[in-house]
Amino acid sequence: MSQVSARLPDELVRALDAAARDLKRSRAEVIRQAIERYVEDFDDLSVAIDRLRDPGDPVLDWDDVRRDLLGQD
Numbered sequence: 001m002s003q004v005s006a007r008l009p010d011e012l013v014r015a016l017d018a019a020a021r022d023l024k025r026s027r028a029e030v031i032r033q034a035i036e037r038y039v040e041d042f043d044d045l046s047v048a049i050d051r052l053r054d055p056g057d058p059v060l061d062w063d064d065v066r067r068d069l070l071g072q073d
Contacts, residue, residue, distance in 0.1 A: 008016070019031045051057050065070075 016027055016030060020027050023030060025033075
């Protein structure tokens with residue numbers, strides 16, 4: 001496992017320590033989990049943006065979709 005150093009504002013470190021204390025976790029564990037979640041969200045967002053930019057991916061009209069799903073005209 002690699003080690004990474006970062007400089008954080010004192011206020012953020014205090015909030016980190018409070019979260020770690022409340023969660024009964026170490027600073028490192030809270031930071032690792034936060035980064036894992038951030039990277040997962042970033043990956044999901046990247047996929048969504050790629051799909052939005054894909055000209056071959058059809059754009060659906062909400063009214064048409066709702067009508068089809070609910071069987072209403």
